[in-house]
Amino acid sequence: MVLGLIPARYASTRLPGKPLLDLGGRSMIARVVQQARQARLDRVVVATDDERILRHVLDFGGEAVLTRPDHPSGTDRLYEAFQRLGSPPDVHCIVNIQGDEPFIHPAQIDALVAFFQDERTAPDIATLVKPVVSAEELFSPHLPKVVLNHRQEALYFSRHPLPYQRQHPPAEWLAHHRYLRHLGLYAYRPAVLAQLTQLPVSALEAAESLEQLRWLEAGYAIRCAETALDAFGIDTPADVARARQRLAAG
Template sequence: MPMIVQVLRRALEADIGPVLVACGDAAIAEAVDAAGGQAVMTDPDHPSGSDRVHEALGLFDPDGRYDTVVNIQGDLPTIDPAVIAAVLDPFDTADVDITTLAVEITEDRERTDPNVVKAVIALSGDNARIGRALYFSRATVPAAAAGPHYHHIGLYGFRRDALDRFVALPPGRLEVLERLEQLRALEAGMRIDVALVDTVPLGVDTPADLDRARAMLASGSS
């Protein structure tokens, strides 16, 4: 089964609304259609997933019936549907523009790995599960060795007007330095809140990742 179809099924199981697959490639759209999903063809040259989602949303819902949208990357075939749904929780606060997810880091190697993006979150107490994002970095932040440090998961929810604003913004200085798109929103004064979840979904970036994902799917784990 194509990886994008696995992600599609997980998104449908989250049961948070209609699921579209924004495609820049006809072969992906054909796989989605064959699986009974809804594909939306978009410009193949979009600079980011956010731009692609923005175009797809406009094509699907030109009348603005939906006021929030969730951007799920297509390389997360084992993601838990409950993790997808959790990205909507911070929207209970009215002035939140964008939402995302993070997991507390427990392995020391992740604290210093530049491929693990760290989220700096202002939590209201020890048991809080939602907090405001202050910064994102590939460095070890906060600097205190004991942490806590949080592994950012690149799954986002947008209020529709916030997505409109975000894609119209030029790349920010910090965004370019860190190579992290979400910093564009923070630099522009937009509010991002983070929901804590318990597991980091496996992103498939290498053949070894793909083998691991296949094994997880075969065993029924996520």
Template sequence: MTAALVLIPARLAASRLPRKPLADICGKPMIVRVLEQALNADIGPVAVACDDKDIAEAVRDNGGTAVMTRPDHASGSDRIHEAAELLDPERKHEFILNVQGDVPLIAPEAIRAAFAPLSNPEVAIGTIATELDPAFRDDPTFVKAIITPNGQGHHRALYFTRATAPSGDGPLHHHIGIYAYRRTALADFVRLPPSPLEMREKLEQLRALEAGMRIDVSMIDSAPMDVNTPEDLARARAAYQSL
């Protein structure tokens, strides 16, 4: 496969952690920490797609690339689609990889794992999951991926849900919202209206499945820590201090 254009959507507004992308983690803003991990994945150029000049300045001050996007996007997918058109109008990159802006400890290997399923030309979107800690089986904030082996070293996604599923013996799988898109699939996706199951479960990826897009999943060893609250931020700082 050719390289991917890696994009990190970031918006300044956050109810639980104000100005979250700019939160300091051991001397650097969180968005810069994510940018560094994405660069370490070494699968292509990396840029932050943001809605505020303060984020753009923080990224550029640390040697990164930032592109300003509209402030009214409904989702990160819409934001990275605009950014891809701005950064790569000639469409040199066939693949677009969306890395969340609140995972400062995301492993480069996890980013590469999301890209891997696109080696199969039938796959429209690649993503990642890990085995779910049984303590969180019934927690709706942990999204479960209902998957089956695809015979090529990854899994095909059949459904995503906040419910405890599937039933029966065996592990559940925690979906991690990092996506690698074929460029054409991303363009198709953002043109689609929100779908019934997407609105019911409040899971954007169900829009793609309902439209018939194939999503395949790579398994990784553990979920990256995401930062949504001051308590999460304290844990991320402690983790960086221990590196």
């Protein structure tokens, strides 16, 4: 069984109650659930820290579990949700779907699920990457970049462009190297997810504020699937306005 879990917190500095925001007549969390249900997932569950989100999801026919409000990361919330579901022994893959990406494409989820079809060759962790297409993307610290080895496993994630091209000025970097950015969609084997929640914050994670560096430092392999489809996370009021415009345009 493949289980899709969607962490959804009510608290947000810039957008309180973000999962309940109205986007074209439907809440953001309802749109995320709708997209996830079109992927190759056997079950989709929202993991939330707030009764209002829980009731809302149940009201539109979704499935949700209530988790503690004090988790330091979405990964911890995810694992508590899995435990509250009874840690189903038939689940061989857990997909972590961001609750603030109402336009996530089912094909992006399916690309990660495909890695886990054969349990003998399933990776520890899988995630999604996308080619960088503009200088704005390349130099934005809000869009983490990633470099891979020949097995399509992550070597390092950074908010800085990687690699640094010593022989070319930064304005020419995109012309001389194919850069990849990281999209925050993950899949794990359940036993690995349990182990990840026991790891202490690492030095690289603290420096870059990227949780996946903790996993690399601990020796876990992160296999990456590439997509040409973009991601559209909603973090600011401007993002909300853009999402509503996109929906209005059809």
